[in-house]
Amino acid sequence: MGLQFYPTLVDKEAIEERMAHHWLTKPKMLIYGSLSLLLLLAVACGAAEESPADTGSTTETAAEQAAQEQMQQPAGPPPAAQRQPSTGMAGGEGGSTQGTEPMAEQSAPAPTAAPAMSDAPAVAAKNVTRLEFAITSANNETNRPWKGSRQAYVQYDPTLDYAIGIHPTTSEWVPELASKWEANDDLSEWTFWLREGIQFHNDWGELTADDFLHTAQILTRPDTRLGTWRYFVGGRNDDGSPLAGPDKYFTKIDDYTFTVTFHGKDGNPTTTFDAEFVMSNASSEMGPWSKKFWNSVGGSEEVYFCGETAPASCTATLEAREALLDEEGMQGTGSYQYMGREPALAFIMEKTPGTHWTHNVDLPDGVLPDDPDFQEIRLYWTPEDASRYAALLAGEAHLADLPLDLQKDAAENGMRLFRSQFTSNNFFVFFGGMYLSDDPKDVAAYDPSVPWAETPWAGQEPVQDRNSPQFQNNGWKVRRAMNKAINREELLDVLYKGIGELMYVGYYHPSHYGWDDTWPDRYETEYKYNPDEARQLLAEAGYDESNPVKVTVQSYVSPGEAELPQAMEAIATYWQNVGIEVDIEDLSASQVRERYRGREMQNRVWPNIIIYFPLEYGNLTGFTSTFGSSSHYQDNWVNRVASDWRNATDFDERDRIAREWGNWAFDNYMTMPLFWFPHTVVGDPAVVESWIYPGSTVPRNGHMHAVKAAYKG
Missing domain, CATH: 3.40.190.10 (Periplasmic binding protein-like II)
Incomplete structure (x- = not known):
């Protein structure tokens, strides 16, 4: 069966009543939808089944045809001026833009x-x-x-x-x-x-x-x-x-x-x-x-913050100005x-x-x-x-x-x-608990029992030889398994059919500098859906039915990210299919942010739908705390290279560093990259x-x- 869309109703109460029984408000019912059905059939039959798009009636009304045309209307490519920044x-x-190398x-x-x-x-x-x-x-x-x-x-x-x-x-x-x-x-x-x-x-x-x-x-x-x-x-x-x-x-x-x-x-x-x-x-x-508006109450003193030892006059001025902002915006x-x-x-x-x-x-x-x-x-x-x-x-x-x-x-x-x-949107999932550097805050937060964070080089310089057993450690195997358990092609077809494209490394698009043309081909063996290999990797890492990997998904909604909970429900189903035990916790976006900034994401993963960022911002601010405050992923190599990247003034050097960073993220399964879409x-x-x-x-x-x-x- 394919995804079930809502019937044509014009009465608001009837719509809400009908939708109260839909899988959007009863997410566990997604298991019986098209996403997991294909998984279950594949498990039972050991063979690929036809796509939901190939099943069902072939008769469409004019309204359905017009709707499909709208749904598949593609957006343009991301901004072209990304090879070099403007000066x-x-x-x-x-x-x-002066200083920008055009992309034909x-x-x-x-x-x-x-x-x-x-x-x-x-x-x-x-x-x-x-x-x-x-x-x-x-x-x-x-x-x-x-x-x-x-x-x-x-x-x-x-x-x-x-x-x-x-x-x-x-x-x-x-x-x-x-x-x-x-x-x-x-x-x-x-x-x-x-x-x-x-x-x-x-x-x-x-x-x-x-x-x-x-x-x-x-x-x-x-x-x-x-x-x-x-x-x-x-x-x-x-x-x-x-x-x-x-x-x-x-x-x-x-x-x-x-x-x-x-x-x-x-x-x-x-x-x-x-x-x-x-x-x-x-x-x-x-x-x-x-500024004139801000200073219009509370006297002439220039005040933006008052510490604990500040005089009462500072606090009075600040409170008056904040109250004005509350009232008038x-x-x-x-x-x-x-x-x-x-x-x-x-x-x-x-x-x-x-x-x-x-x-x-x-x-x-x-x-x-x-x-x-x-x-x-x-x-x-x-x-x-x-x-x-x-x-x-x-x-x-x-x-x-x-x-x-x-x-x-x-x-x-x-x-x-x-x-x-x-x-303009990119969608990927972070692994929580990846506090692998020797920063004292990372050392205090690191928990080696987190299945995907288990590594012999936590707190040390990570091994760069991807064929080394130290590199392909138990944590690496779990991260690879969780990636290969996700049927991205199926999820892309259902969620973003006709308008989306695969992502190979978090934040990276082919229009960015630092792009590596080998990633799409390598994806076929490194990331593409393979539930049997995922189960084997989990077994090699020491996990089975009696000792499953346990993960809590931090789900939330934010403006422009309405499909995020649906996607995470589907991904949870894929993981359950390979023996991973999943719990979904619904939070606000601000709660998720406070947790990852506070290094409180052990045994948790969380999704990220974000705009087409400049590479520097997305990676240096969005992953490490070397420059930003996110603490999504920390290790000594990343923290050192982040500094080199930010300080490099020569574009060719930045291009080289960005590609090196991207390959580390690709090889090390730093995230679970999913899609680009408008x-x-x-x-x-x-x-x-x-x-x-x-x-x-x-x-x-x-x-x-x-x-x-x-x-x-």
């Missing part, structure tokens, strides 16, 4: 409209003032950006602009608040020239260099939960004070010109190839908001401005009055001024897939973040799929006509000013 850009150059095989795709709904009745456009967008969650419901994760910027992004923008159809870096920028020879210092005359919301004055410093000081508070702080201050002293303070990381040249100096973990200036990511809406955290320069919150439910924005500043400047070719069609946007949190889908069909939501199977059903019910311009949002065509967005920003739902209304009256 600067000036406005008016049509968005071409990756020409920029044109905007792609959704396929026509053949034989579908015409939809009468609705005149809607407030756009209702149902998402999974905001992760952190707060107006205090330092208190949330980067994913929380799904709330703030439409209200902010950035020094550097992302071209909507090529995904290249383009001038936004900054008309140009450039780097010094070693890429440790980046200078930005701001456009003049850009005003903050609600008459909070003109944007200047001071507002960028203010934003950086907010993000680098000692109590921040965001990741950008390390780029500026490098590291912290034992008392929490920064190794590099504002006087070191920020130089104001004049009101419209400033230089940012990026620092390594030792507090010294360091090469930063991913500076453009940090200063753009891809990262989102450095969207400037008004960040005052940015975006085409939408903060309107209010519905506690535990929604974030509401309204169109910024007057003409947005983008109408008054020269923009790169293909970048249009911000001119939103909707007067208001309401982002509201609905964790349950069934409820978001029901709200969309009932007309209560106009856009919804839905998993893949519901996307197809929604398309059959006349909804439209709005796909990102690029294959981001998709489902919309009501009576309300939303089109939405062209790159999908390569952390909030994913970027460029919301480009959501075009169906009603033209």
Whole structure:
């Protein structure tokens, strides 16, 4: 049997009641779905069975055919400008990035409209003032950006602009608040020239260099939960004070010109190839908001944080300013401005009055001024897939973040799929407990009883000879077994048929520098589905029915990642098929983050769906704590090479190091790589006509000013 999609229903209560019995809300029923059925048949028969796509009725309705066309509409390739980073850009150059080696095989795709709904009745456009967008969650419901994760910027992004923008159809870096920028020879210092005359919301004055410093000081508070702080201050002293303070990381040249100096973990200036990511809406955290607004209460003292021994006046000032932020939100320069919150439910924005500043400047070719069609946007949190889908069909939501199977059903019910311009999402699974370095925190956290972390070289320099018995230790065998137990081809066909592609190493795409052309061929023997070999590897490592590998899956939902729980249910089924005992624990994304940052992931694995990151950010910040704070994977070789990678200023050397790192990750089964795929949002065509967005920003739902209304009256 194939995946069962929901019947055509228009009554909201009926939909929710029907879905209450579906495997989405009863995940264990997935065992009887197409994913595990193929596994069970293979076990019973010892032979491959036909794909779910090859079974069942061959008769399709016009609506089903149109839905299938929408589902298989591919996105364009990831951004082309990844072979080398930019070393600067000036406005008016049509968005071409200086210093970027073009890739002939990756020409920029044109905007792609959704396929026509053949034989579908015409939809009468609705005149809607407030756009209702149902998402999974905001992760952190707060107006205090330092208190949330980067994913929380799904709330703030439409209200902010950035020094550097992302071209909507090529995904290249383009001038936004900054008309140009450039780097010094070693890429440790980046200078930005701001456009003049850009005003903050609600008459909070003109944007200047001071507002960028203010934003950086907010993000680098000692109590921040965001990741950008390390780029500026490098590291912290034992008392929490920064190794590099504002006087070191920020130089104001004049009101419209400033230089940012990026620092390594030792507090010294360091090469930063991913500076453009940090200063753009891809990262989102450095969207400037008004310093004048922040300083408007609590006196004239400049206060961003008060320690335990701070005077009462400091605490009073800070509390007054934080209360103001809670009440009125960040005052940015975006085409939408903060309107209010519905506690535990929604974030509401309204169109910024007057003409947005983008109408008054020269923009790169293909970048249009911000001119939103909707007067208001309401982002509201609905964790349950069934409820978001029901709200969309009932007309209560106009856009919804839905998993893949519901996307197809929604398309059959006349909804439209709005796909990102690029294959912008990558999906892989981390092994917890991989604290293998001699860092005292790793030594304290390392547990040799974790099956996939058992290795004779924990705390030492790892063996590099992959044919050595020390390299192919019990932990390596378990990691290989868990990889080879996953039928990626089947999962890809069911989840992302026609729009996804296999991933071979976490964070790496063929468009990245450091790519190794041998990985696709080596995948066939090193990673491809082979349950018999997986069982043999587990047996060689000392595990059987009486002593199974036990794993806890940390599952969660986050905006733009609606299908994540389904995928992890399927992967759990694959593991159970080879004798691994699996428990699934549903957590919030913030709970998962706190656990992996705290090195508390022993005997756990957790999934990661993330955007197309620069390689440096994804690997150096996303895996080790050498530069970042993630602690996903630690060993002495990785920590040493991470430092070499970050400090290398020659591109060819960085390319070599990145490839060496990628091969270590591939050979050592550092993660369980799965897929690349585009981001998709489902919309009501009576309300939303089109939405062209790159999908390569952390909030994913970027460029919301480009959501075009169906009603033209």
